């Protein structure tokens with residue numbers, strides 16, 4: 001019930017702004033698709049596949065990450081610093097864990113919405129993307145993980161400027177370096193291992209290889225562990241937020 | 243009942259509230275007075291669990307407060323110093339959201355919204371977003387919101403700051419009606435006339451300490467019934483008198499304009515703290 005209350009508000013806001021949300025969700029990925037998919041796609045190949053097939057899962061993973069992270073991080077940040085609506089939540093009888101999980105779910109849904117739009121757009125360029133249950137589960141996990149991280153950032157970071165720094169020093173580099181646009185084996189061994197352990201890399205890997213990879217259960221498991229850790233951390237931080 | 247037992251709050255070295263003890267009874271209309279920075283908001287924020295207490299305890303009906311203790315939170319109706327409305331949501335939606343947060347069943351919720359929009363005279367602005375409301379309207383919507391779940395204790399932090407005279411009276415009436423309906427009111431203000439007009443008991447807080455407690459007329463009569471006020475050598479002077487005649491006598495000796503008036507809470511406050519209210 002209280003869980004739904006949190007999502008209800010997100011829904012009302014979404015309904016009111018869906019056009020601008022949708023438009024801004026489309027523009028970035030569309031440019032990527034044009035540049036890397038259409039522009040490079042048929043002339044370059046990675047291993048056995050065309051670059052287009054290679055890059056689409058990367059674009060989906062990276063955009064659903066940055067949306068899940070960004071929407072919730074900024075919303076929580078604004079509601080704490082400017083609007084003070086966060087205080088209304090803390091004063092209300094909602095359990096902090098319920099609030100945290102609901103808010104993270106809201107952020108993840110926004111990430112999934114973006115991912116769906118990108119998928120629809122990418123069908124314009126490329127039709128042989130397999131979307132099975134595995135693909136969806138990995139994508140959902142990815143959105144939840146980054147939404148939880150966004151929640152934590154939104155609570156811990158105390159200004160808009162610092163939030164922008166986190167985005168440009170953490171989120172943007174990850175978008176490019178987690179095997180999204182080029183394979184990790186181009187990196188020196190040490191770096192490759194470091195990046196391999198990041199959640200986005202796991203998502204990209206799983207989205208690309210699907211269930212055909214013999215160790216296909218590995219990535220969702222790693223993502224689930226990340227999710228549990230960040231979710232627990234988020235709840236803990238929410239209980240102590242001032 | 244709210245009990246503050248030796249409550250202190252420190253913000254890195256600065257003691258915003260200092261060894262504060264007080265009991266507010268059920269059904270009481272209590273006013274906490276104090277100048278800017280006295281610690282009023284800090285005290286309310288500790289009560290509503292927004293800010294952790296550094297030392298001491300706060301009990302509500304015998305239970306210590308805690309952020310995850312939903313039963314106590316249901317008892318509070320809170321109107322903070324600044325708006326906590328969702329600016330992108332309409333008046334109706336803000337109330338609906340609050341109702342959902344407090345777990346009010348749909349039918350009751352919808353009825354309650356109509357009643358409260360009526361009560362705060364916002365019925366015809368129900369579909370406008372809160373961000374487009376004037377300060378006074380936002381304050382009224384905040385009050386409506388705080389009443390949604392049928393609270394027993396109202397915590398109002400300077401609810402009339404920045405409002406014009408008519409809106410201020412309107413809010414006074416709303417508070418009086420709430421108190422008549424049996425709600426406990428804990429009001430903070432730096433307007434002494436407000437406390438005098440509304441409260442059955444007032445406390446004065448200065449630099450985080452409770453410096454005076456009593457009912458307004460008692461406090462005023464302890465202060466003296468008449469004040470002689472005059473402006474001389476660049477400052478306003480005040481002298482307090484039990485009777486009117488000695489005040490007149492003293493005034494005759496002055497070589498400047500003067501005013502003799504009945505004393506009020508402000509005089510009491512000045513007497514106790516040796517300073518006036520800045521605001």
Ligand SMILES: Nc1ncnc2c1ncn2[C@@H]1O[C@H](COP(=O)(O)OP(=O)(O)OP(=O)(O)O)[C@@H](O)[C@H]1O
Nearest residue numbers: 253256258276277278279280281282283284285432
């Ligand atoms: N988050 C904070 N961090 C550091 N100091 C704070 C914080 N909040 C309040 N203070 C300090 O605590 C003291 C009490 O502030 P508080 O807001 O409680 O006063 P107030 O009585 O509500 O004043 P006003 O009438 O201006 O609202 C002030 O000195 C203020 O600077």
Ligand SMILES: [Mg+2]
Nearest residue numbers: 282283284323
């Ligand atoms: Mg204040």
